[in-house]
Amino acid sequence: NAGVTQTPKFRVLKTGQSMTLLCAQDMNHEYMYWYRQDPGMGLRLIHYSVGEGTTAKGEVPDGYNVSRLKKQNFLLGLESAAPSQTSVYFCASRSSGGVQYFGAGTRLSVL
Amino acid sequence: QQQVKQSPQSLIVQKGGISIINCAYENTAFDYFPWYQQFPGKGPALLIAIRPDVSEKKEGRFTISFNKSAKQFSLHIMDSQPGDSATYFCAARAGTGGFKTIFGAGTRLFVKA
Numbered sequence: 774n775a776g777v778t779q780t781p782k783f784r785v786l787k788t789g790q791s792m793t794l795l796c797a798q799d800m801n802h803e804y805m806y807w808y809r810q811d812p813g814m815g816l817r818l819i820h821y822s823v824g825e826g827t828t829a830k831g832e833v834p835d836g837y838n839v840s841r842l843k844k845q846n847f848l849l850g851l852e853s854a855a856p857s858q859t860s861v862y863f864c865a866s867r868s869s870g871g872v873q874y875f876g877a878g879t880r881l882s883v884l
Numbered sequence: 885q886q887q888v889k890q891s892p893q894s895l896i897v898q899k900g901g902i903s904i905i906n907c908a909y910e911n912t913a914f915d916y917f918p919w920y921q922q923f924p925g926k927g928p929a930l931l932i933a934i935r936p937d938v939s940e941k942k943e944g945r946f947t948i949s950f951n952k953s954a955k956q957f958s959l960h961i962m963d964s965q966p967g968d969s970a971t972y973f974c975a976a977r978a979g980t981g982g983f984k985t986i987f988g989a990g991t992r993l994f995v996k997a
Binding site for chain 1 (some may be wrong): 933
């Protein structure tokens with residue numbers, strides 16, 4: 774039982790490049806979330822999904838897009854990376870009991 | 885109104901001491917208040933959580949105290965151990981709208997041996 778798996782673990786991008794972060798969960802959870810974590814700011818919600826085929830904006834959605842084509846996967850895309858998107862990105866899924874399970878994170882640097 | 889304010893930013897406690905982290909919120913629609921523990925290089929993990937219909941919840945050395953009228957809640961770590969050294973986040977969640985969780989800024993706890 775892997776829980777929530779994020780790939781890649783690390784990435785360095787140049788300004789303007791694009792990339793996709795993958796989140797996979799094997800717990801059959803309906804709700805999934807993408808957060809970014811910056812020093813002194815806690816975790817801020819980027820986008821979330823309440824089920825396969827649905828997505829919604831969170832607190833800081835600008836510059837990001839998401840897709841939930843399959844229940845187990847939640848993808849976060851950066852179309853044109855900016856230095857302000859340098860951060861640690863966490864994916865989480867939520868159990869029916871309300872507990873959020875987090876992945877190990879992706880460290881992204883945009884130069 | 886969506887903010888959760890957490891203090892202190894950092895905390896140093898002697899082994900065996902009590903660690904106390906405080907949080908405050910404004911939105912009365914919040915109905916679930918979890919605390920997460922995060923070790924370096926790892927994702928946050930749920931430590932303990934409380935709902936506003938109780939004033940205290942204890943799990944082992946960890947206790948949440950909740951004051952609904954003051955809109956404040958706190959985490960107490962009794963008999964703090966070096967292995968408790970981590971970053972702690974308080975959070976609050978409303979029961980609607982995707983169950984979005986708002987996190988505090990975090991407290992870095994260091995327990996001295």
